[in-house]
Amino acid sequence: MPELPEVETVARGLHKRLAGDRIREVWIGPHKKLLQSPARQMERVLNGALIVAFRRVGKHIVGQLETAEGPAQWVIHLGMTGRCLVYDAAAEMEKHTHLVATMESGCEMRYVDPRRFGKLKVLTRGEFHAAGAEPLGADREKFYERFHRRKTPIKSALLNQTLLTGIGNIYADESLFRAGIRPRRRADRVTRAEYERLYDGIQQVLTEAIAAGGSSVSDYVGAEGERGFFQLQHRVYQRTGEPCLVCGAEIQRVVLGGRSSHYCPHCQR
Ligand SMILES: [Zn+2]
Known part of the structure; x- marks a missing residue:
């Protein structure tokens, strides 16, 4: 997708x-x-x-x-x-x-x-608006406000399109890895400092992926017909059992709300 x-x-x-x-x-x-x-x-x-x-x-x-x-x-x-x-x-x-x-x-x-x-x-009238907030360049404070009282796993909150629009499974996993947060952690137990890192992680991951021309693994082709095949290296996404690129621990997989989540048990808490 x-x-x-x-x-x-x-x-x-x-x-x-x-x-x-x-x-x-x-x-x-x-x-x-x-x-x-x-x-x-x-x-x-x-x-x-x-x-x-x-x-x-x-x-x-x-x-x-x-x-x-x-x-x-x-x-x-x-x-x-x-x-x-x-x-x-x-x-x-x-x-x-x-x-x-x-x-x-x-x-x-x-x-x-x-x-x-x-x-x-x-x-033909009005401006089109998408539900949820734009993640790229989102307001840091509003980002924190939107998430920090939620009792759902942080990964599920990231995928909730009414909170942020456009974050799918790949970028949620990759952002959580960069922030050092396990996908299953409850959003209301993620600390302020971790939210800061998560915000930065989302910005980095999306910016890098855009620079690489998008990174969806399956059926994506850019407007000029070029394959936007993966250039941004996944650090955890779909790397179950492979060594973490930072610490060498085996990447784990957990299913949350029917979606696979990938994380490093050592780098993510
Ligand atoms: Zn690791």
């Missing part, structure tokens, strides 16, 4: 390729489950729209549009397997392509999603 760094990478890629271009024509496939706005409204807004910018909001990609009827937003959530690709119009259509926006410049932005858990919609 694309996590925040992948979404950021895709949004940047789309911005680089498409900002300033205009959608000449949009084609929407028959799978309406992906659409959170009626197909007809999507077509009305997207056809002829000037793409001002693409950016990431939480785990959503937001295209800022200028249409004949005024400003609008195109909101894309990649779900589990969604990809936004920019192709030459002559390129062969991939299976599971659900939307094609043909640009005036001649290229095409295609939304491809085999499992169809993604979401596409347009907004």
Whole structure:
């Protein structure tokens, strides 16, 4: 599943390729489950729209549009397997392509999603907001306030999208490792100093992953079709039984709320 760094990478890629271009024509496939706005409204807004910018909001990609009827937003959530690709119009259509926006410049932005858990919609008024707080550059104090009274394991709190948006399993495990906190520790028993380290760990992990072009292990491809395959080295994630890169202890795995968590029993308390 694309996590925040992948979404950021895709949004940047789309911005680089498409900002300033205009959608000449949009084609929407028959799978309406992906659409959170009626197909007809999507077509009305997207056809002829000037793409001002693409950016990431939480785990959503937001295209800022200028249409004949005024400003609008195109909101894309990649779900589990969604990809936004920019192709030459002559390129062969991939299976599971659900939307094609043909640009005036001649290229095409295609939304491809085999499992169809993604979401596409347009907004013609108001600003799009994601639930939960943005983790990158979040306010330190608010971060602490949001977490420190919770009675759930800290890992579960990190995955709670209403607290922070966009932190998935990989980045939660990697951030906890950097902070020296075991995933099972209750959030209300994590000390102030540990929260400081956790905050820093999240910033570092996300920043490094974005710099590396996103790091999801499975199905992620950037907007320019390049494989965003892993460059950020996982220190604990999916390294069960392997030696800790810091102390050499065996990385352990524990299941929390149905998700695997990986940690070093020596470095994390
Ligand atoms: Zn260790």
